[in-house]
Amino acid sequence: MQPFSKREPKGNESWLDLVVDSMKENEAPSRYFWWSAAAVIASVIGKKIYLNRFHYKLYPNIYVMLISARSGLRKGIPISIAADLLNEVNCTRVVSGRGSIQGIIKELSTQRTLEGGTVLSDAQGLLLSDEFSSFMVRDPQALTILTGLHNTHEHKNGWKNTLKGSPVEVLKNPCISLLGASNEIHFEDVVKQIDLEGGFLGRTFVVYEEKRQRINPLTEAPENLVPMNELAKRLHEVKRLEGEFKWTPRTKQIYDAWYYKIAQIEYEDRTGSMDRLGDQALKVAMLISLSKNDSLELDELSLLQAIEKTEACMGGAKRVSLGSGNSEMAKATAKVIRELVKAPDRTIGRRELLRKVWPDIDAIALDRVIETLTQSGGVEAFRGRGKEGVIYKMSEKASKQFTEFFSEFMKEMN
Numbered sequence: 001m002q003p004f005s006k007r008e009p010k011g012n013e014s015w016l017d018l019v020v021d022s023m024k025e026n027e028a029p030s031r032y033f034w035w036s037a038a039a040v041i042a043s044v045i046g047k048k049i050y051l052n053r054f055h056y057k058l059y060p061n062i063y064v065m066l067i068s069a070r071s072g073l074r075k076g077i078p079i080s081i082a083a084d085l086l087n088e089v090n091c092t093r094v095v096s097g098r099g100s101i102q103g104i105i106k107e108l109s110t111q112r113t114l115e116g117g118t119v120l121s122d123a124q125g126l127l128l129s130d131e132f133s134s135f136m137v138r139d140p141q142a143l144t145i146l147t148g149l150h151n152t153h154e155h156k157n158g159w160k161n162t163l164k165g166s167p168v169e170v171l172k173n174p175c176i177s178l179l180g181a182s183n184e185i186h187f188e189d190v191v192k193q194i195d196l197e198g199g200f201l202g203r204t205f206v207v208y209e210e211k212r213q214r215i216n217p218l219t220e221a222p223e224n225l226v227p228m229n230e231l232a233k234r235l236h237e238v239k240r241l242e243g244e245f246k247w248t249p250r251t252k253q254i255y256d257a258w259y260y261k262i263a264q265i266e267y268e269d270r271t272g273s274m275d276r277l278g279d280q281a282l283k284v285a286m287l288i289s290l291s292k293n294d295s296l297e298l299d300e301l302s303l304l305q306a307i308e309k310t311e312a313c314m315g316g317a318k319r320v321s322l323g324s325g326n327s328e329m330a331k332a333t334a335k336v337i338r339e340l341v342k343a344p345d346r347t348i349g350r351r352e353l354l355r356k357v358w359p360d361i362d363a364i365a366l367d368r369v370i371e372t373l374t375q376s377g378g379v380e381a382f383r384g385r386g387k388e389g390v391i392y393k394m395s396e397k398a399s400k401q402f403t404e405f406f407s408e409f410m411k412e413m414n
Helices: 015-022 030-045 076-089 101-109 144-150 184-190 195-197 235-237 248-263 274-290 300-320 329-341 350-357 365-377 395-398 408-414
Strands: 049-052 062-067 093-095 124-129 160-161 168-172 173-184 206-208 242-248 347-349 379-383 390-394
Touching: 015 030, 030 062, 030 076, 030 124, 030 173, 030 206, 030 235, 030 274, 030 300, 062 184, 062 300, 076 124, 076 173, 076 235, 093 101, 093 206, 101 144, 101 160, 101 168, 144 173, 144 184, 144 195, 173 184, 184 300, 206 300, 242 248, 242 379, 248 274, 248 300, 274 300, 329 347, 329 350, 329 365, 329 390, 347 350, 350 365, 350 390
Parallel strands: 049 242, 062 173, 062 206, 093 124, 124 173
Antiparallel strands: 160 168, 347 390, 379 390
8 A cells, every 4th residue: 555645646646536436436426526525625724714805705515415315325424534534633513413504503603622732722624414304403594504605705703593582603714615415316305496596506516427437346455545643734734724715817817718608698597506606716726726735826727626526516416406396396307407407418218217117107197297307498309219208308508507618618628
């Protein structure tokens, strides 16, 4: 096993890439490890670095949800790796287990002394859960409160929780990151329409996966696995950094071109993800840069990778918000769209589609869904050859909402 400290990054490889490389023989999707490691950096650096947005300071705290199409994609392993890394660094709060939003607020407002003597008085750290549906006791205000806490710059003078009959709780210098995991069914049960359209999902990177990155029985020791204490060395360096991130002339040019481009795209988005894409990409760019060096400079490649990673999460947000409408057919429509997205060339025969969605959707309900999608231009229906019967194909416009967003721009920049 080659120690991390003796491994030289290849080209523009970052610490985030090295974490992924260390876990490449694991079955969990590689994106799960990348985003978990990004959340770790965010919680380690806290509120000590920022990018000047002139009307406010942008801090790199992030909310990340690892979502699987079904259970069994090993989501708990990246969460566990994140916990182990933070335990090695031992410099910030980690709130895990199960509790109420009131309990979480109390924990964040309470001064703690870590092993080694570090005193934590600020409300900074990571909310960590390997199953988000059981992380918090059901409370209709829970995700609304987390939505508000995400905007670190809005709480320069702290955040107060004032309830009748309870002492006032004050979160000092709050800077909260979140890393959670869930399968699609559990996520839908916890995150309601008000949260999907009220800002929580728009502030969250949804890392949606359907398949394991590989099949590995793990009966042999992985060759690339790096010990936690070696991986944590870069984090020990990161935690000492502070100050303002600076632009380079080239990154300004790239960001401006990209920002103007996305601002003019007509994209149906009830979650608000698109409107927040600019700042979200900048948060990730800072984290990527921090994972490579101490320069506090937004370099070109970090920004381009951040744009690519951020855009890739837009499809996930779209997928998990499909069944959130008020219509009684919303969930049925979501199931049909998911099957179309997974189908080769976004095309599927009626018989096969009905087989996949039964017993949740019967033939009559399917006809209603297809009629709605056809009228809206999302699906085309046509007669196949011979005995193929009716075939459904997702329109090009609808397909783009679930796949590539700005691939042409990325090719131009590269």
